[in-house]
Amino acid sequence: MADSPRANGNLLIADDLKKTYGSGEAATHALRGVSFELAEGEFASIVGQSGSGKSTLLNLLGLLDKPTSGHVRYRGTDTESLRKSKRSELRNELIGFVFQFHYLLPEFSVFENVAMPALIAGSLPAGMIRSRAEQTLGLLGLAGLESKNANALSGGQKQRVAIARALMNRPALVLADEPTGNLDTANTDLVYDLFRKVSAETGTAFVIVTHDRSVAQRTDRILEVLDGELVADERNRYLKRVV
Ligand SMILES: Nc1ncnc2c1ncn2[C@@H]1O[C@H](COP(=O)(O)OP(=O)(O)OP(=O)(O)O)[C@@H](O)[C@H]1O
Numbered sequence: 512m513a514d515s516p517r518a519n520g521n522l523l524i525a526d527d528l529k530k531t532y533g534s535g536e537a538a539t540h541a542l543r544g545v546s547f548e549l550a551e552g553e554f555a556s557i558v559g560q561s562g563s564g565k566s567t568l569l570n571l572l573g574l575l576d577k578p579t580s581g582h583v584r585y586r587g588t589d590t591e592s593l594r595k596s597k598r599s600e601l602r603n604e605l606i607g608f609v610f611q612f613h614y615l616l617p618e619f620s621v622f623e624n625v626a627m628p629a630l631i632a633g634s635l636p637a638g639m640i641r642s643r644a645e646q647t648l649g650l651l652g653l654a655g656l657e658s659k660n661a662n663a664l665s666g667g668q669k670q671r672v673a674i675a676r677a678l679m680n681r682p683a684l685v686l687a688d689e690p691t692g693n694l695d696t697a698n699t700d701l702v703y704d705l706f707r708k709v710s711a712e713t714g715t716a717f718v719i720v721t722h723d724r725s726v727a728q729r730t731d732r733i734l735e736v737l738d739g740e741l742v743a744d745e746r747n748r749y750l751k752r753v754v
């Protein structure tokens with residue numbers, strides 16, 4: 512915790528991240544030393560073939576798993592030195608997750624799905640949770656659907672509810688693993704437009720894992736992973752800007 516917060520404007524520093532699953536003959540070297548920096552508000556993607564280590568990397572960045580060696584630093588704090596409860600606190604405070612499958616609670620309303628994690632955490636007054644949920648659902652074009660059951664929504668709407676849920680605690684960073692892997696082209700476009708809009712309006716950084724290059728072309732920076740190594744880190748010169 513020694514370094515000063517927000518040192519040199521980096522939100523996140525990944526420092527020589529290695530991850531090995533198993534040991535001996537059966538060992539899989541999923542990450543072999545990945546390093547990069549992410550600025551506050553950056554809109555980046557991670558591409559790479561199946562099995563190249565993308566999800567492993569995202570799990571480490573999201574403090575869901577620990578590296579075999581290396582460090583993940585948020586705003587100058589080395590998360591490896593933190594106790595488990597402090598890591599969870601930092602994760603809840605800074606990071607929102609969006610997965611390929613939305614994991615909504617089907618028997619609950621849109622509002623309940625979005626508000627429930629915040630209500631359970633008890634970190635905000637209920638009135639603020641309600642207004643924030645409504646504001647976030649509005650941002651994602653879901654106003655008016657608050658009382659609808661989650662299982663009555665289309666696939667694209669469900670994914671937008673999951674995104675709203677990830678934004679409830681106003682994270683500094685959204686980590687998304689194949690967030691549109693299950694959606695058709697029209698809904699994929701919509702989700703990326705919304706990510707952009709959220710990023711522009713709230714300053715939230717995004718790291719989006721995809722194996723689809725055309726999706727990555729919509730982001731400002733493309734990190735490419737191959738066999739557990741970062742083999743390219745490009746500023747996107749061919750950006751298809753939609754907002
Ligand atoms: N929990 C685990 N235990 C053992 N091996 C694992 C585990 N998770 C991932 N691996 C292995 O680590 C390597 C990287 O996997 P990872 O899931 O990070 O790839 P990926 O790039 O996300 O692939 P995909 O595009 O298919 O999702 C693979 O060889 C995988 O089999």
Ligand SMILES: [Mg+2]
Nearest residue numbers: 565566567688
């Ligand atoms: Mg994966």
